[in-house]
Amino acid sequence: xxxxxxxxxxxADFLRLAEEIHDVRGVExxxxxxxxxxxxxxxxxxxxxVRHLSTLGIPLDVHLMIEEPERYIEDFIGAGAHFLTxxxxxxxxxxxxxxxxxxxxxxxxxxxxxxxxxQAVEYVLADVDLVLVMTVNPGFGGQRFIEGQLPKIRRLRAxxxxxxxxxxxxxxxxxxxxxxxxxxxDAGAEMLVAGNAIFGRPDRQEAIAAIRAAAQGR
Ligand code: DX5
Ligand code: ZN
Numbered sequence: 215x216x217x218x219x220x221x222x223x224x225x226a227d228f229l230r231l232a233e234e235i236h237d238v239r240g241v242e243x244x245x246x247x248x249x250x251x252x253x254x255x256x257x258x259x260x261x262x263x264v265r266h267l268s269t270l271g272i273p274l275d276v277h278l279m280i281e282e283p284e285r286y287i288e289d290f291i292g293a294g295a296h297f298l299t300x301x302x303x304x305x306x307x308x309x310x311x312x313x314x315x316x317x318x319x320x321x322x323x324x325x326x327x328x329x330x331x332x333q334a335v336e337y338v339l340a341d342v343d344l345v346l347v348m349t350v351n352p353g354f355g356g357q358r359f360i361e362g363q364l365p366k367i368r369r370l371r372a373x374x375x376x377x378x379x380x381x382x383x384x385x386x387x388x389x390x391x392x393x394x395x396x397x398x399x400d401a402g403a404e405m406l407v408a409g410n411a412i413f414g415r416p417d418r419q420e421a422i423a424a425i426r427a428a429a430q431g432r
Contacts, residue, residue, distance in 0.1 A: 217429040220245040222277045222409030225355040228254025237418040243275040245407045248278035254353035261293040284311045291320045296398030299323030355409040359389025371402025395428035
């Protein structure tokens with residue numbers, strides 16, 4: 215299956231961000247991990263960097279790992295987020311948050327931690343454009359893929375397929391490389407985040423081609 219690729223800039227060299235992103239040209243999205251040091255034990259960057267990234271010609275898939283994301287959605291959408299994804303545990307009124315994201319002109323997404331059940335998204339599934347399954351615990355790049363998440367990806371695939379209307383994309387994030395790609399694609403994922411497996415390689419175009427080939431079963 216052809217996949218939608220979203221390389222995670224978390225693994226890029228931050229001093230050379232523009233050149234790093236030029237190296238991954240041709241990908242469908244750029245995955246941008248925003249962390250606040252509270253929802254996850256790491257801090258990255260805010261809307262200012264997102265605004266700069268938005269000028270580089272690749273639509274942004276912004277993953278908010280922050281508490282009370284509703285306080286910042288306007289800033290991140292103003293900064294150019296195409297997809298804006300939040301975690302249900304971080305936002306008490308999740309339906310209001312995803313509805314607001316759409317009203318402000320971005321495409322809402324929901325992210326599930328390894329311990330979060332698929333039922334957490336059941337009643338907002340029809341209101342989002344993206345469901346992101348974490349296959350590592352959020353906070354850091356370069357962690358090991360958690361294989362026990364595959365049944366959850368399958369379950370979400372079935373839930374999404376059963377929706378009568380427009381269907382959100384099913385994205386997987388964490389430990390994706392040419393070995394794990396066939397597993398998640400078989401389970402029904404159609405959009406893949408990869409940090410280390412792309413920016414950690416010397417030839418980024420070769421790394422991208424290897425993941426695309428693995429998804430196609432070649
Ligand atoms: C982890 C982030 C991921 C991370 C993926 O909290 O959500 O997007 O950058 O990195 P890799 O592909 O190296 O596991
Ligand atoms: Zn992410």
